[in-house]
Amino acid sequence: MSRSALEDRWARGDPAVLPELVALWRVHRHPDLAALVQALSGPAHPPAGSTRAERAHALRSAWRDPPSADLPGLLAGLFRVDPDTARLLMARRDPWLDDPRVVGALLDALAAPPPGFGSAVALGFWGEVVRWLRSVPDPTIGARLAAIAPRSWAPATPLHGLVHAVPAPEHPDPSDPPELDALRGWLGRTRRSGVTAEVLLAAVYADPADRAARDVLADHLQEAGDPRGLAIARERAGRSARALADQHGASWLGAIAPMVARASFLGGFADRVVLRPGPLDPTLPEWRTVRIVHVSGRTDAGPLLAVLPLLEAVEGAVALDGVPAHVRRLEARLDESGVRALVRSPAFTGLTELVLTPASSRQAPPSAIGALADLRTLTVRSPDPAWLRAGQDWGGAFPLTLDDGGTWRRTLEPDAHAARTRLVLVAAGPSDGAVLGTMRDAVAGLEAGRLREVVVRLPTRARVLPVQHDIARGQLARLCPQATVVFETG
DSSP states (O other): HHHHHHHHHHHOOOOHHHHHHHHHHHOOHHHHHHHHHHHHOOOOOOOOOSSSSHHHHHHHHHSSSSOGGGHHHHHHHTTTOOHHHHHHHHHTOOOOOOOOHHHHHHHHHHHHHOOTTGGGHHHHHHHHHHHHHSSSSOOTTTHHTTTTTSSSSSTOOOOHHHHHHSSSOOOOOOOOOTTTHHHHHHHHHHHHTTTOOOHHHHHHSSSOOOHHHHHHHHHHHTTOOOHHHHHHHHHTTTTTOOHHHHHHHHHHHGGGGGGGGEEETTTEEEEEEEEEEEEEOTOOOGGGGOOOOOOOOOOOOOOHHHOOOOEEEEESSSSHHHHHOSSSSEEEEEEEEHHHHHHHHOOOOTTTEEEEEEESSSSSOSOGGGGGGGOEEEEEOOOOOOHHHTTTTOOOOOOOEEEEEESEEEEEEOTSSSSSSEEEESSSSSBBGGGGHHHHHTTTOOOOOGGGGEEEOOOTTBOOHHHHHHHHHHHHHHTTTOOOEEEEOO
């Protein structure tokens, strides 16, 4: 049958066209045929079920002989059950699995494992997946497997070894199917007709770091008069979209709205979220643009944090369990054991900013900072000046700030030799000359003889008389005899 006749049948709603195209792909393995099958497939509707057991039963029933149009939902359902059930289904090697949509979905999942499939527990399932992929006579699979660099697997999981341990047989190169140009024309028309806001939105969630995908979506939404498009365009031009986010942000959150207490937006998408108590669904695509998560003291947010491709910062943590090792900023309230675990852990190699609140006001600081010596900034929220004194002995070329909620915010800055010999005192609020009477408190707890410079920074409009400056300078000179004293405003 001619390709134009197939296209006409598809336009009339003939469900047999998709299986015919899959059969043609099995003969020729041509990437344009695979792309056409993908483009003609509808949205994914996984087998229903409110519990994992119900979803597993529904998936096993549908797995026996699924209609071709239901494959996307079936594949999505594979990752909503436990890895052992998924392994048993893959081990059956059902003939219908030889489909370009199955190949693509499994390779994508292998590169970025879904929640529950990113640990050693799922190795049996991934072993079945890799063995099956190696058996498919598609010459492109070997290279695609070799290029995979999964981000979400636990460090000890030998996924790369699993991928490369399974031999890759030689397969013939793809062949051109009859009327290839007609198929390509059909593919082009399908893609153009399928460009809807939902398709473009899905493209953003598929690769949230791709600015071009957001630009295309912005243009499409602006033509439709959608305020989200205007928000993307405004921030793309360096202008604020705060008013639009305040008005429409709840709808932009989509399905994650019930799980989010507060959110801030960047270019029409959730950028920072504060989690609510209650169940979390890490599989929802609206999470994927989030860079900053305030976990609100939850200890069960690990599966969500593990699948956020843009995650940079975790706030409101009370434990290290579930915090990905690649985060750049961590804000945590930890007890002594938690602090010890953090400063001794070699895992957080990407951590550049740490905001630490000791769980107790009497909590002693660690004697060494150890693995965190490459920090760029460390802020401790505590009334205990012992943290500053301990910081004078720590290694690492990072400034240490003690924020005790009092008159001064105190920062020890390192010199060229990573010794913290410079103390910067910043008035915490509107000031007058009275604050300069607290110089003794400002250096309390420090080994003042080791300081080489003390900088006192006051607000521009601070009401301070020259004589008050002189008195404060004299106090600091007596308290820190080796230090140069500098007053600044600004």
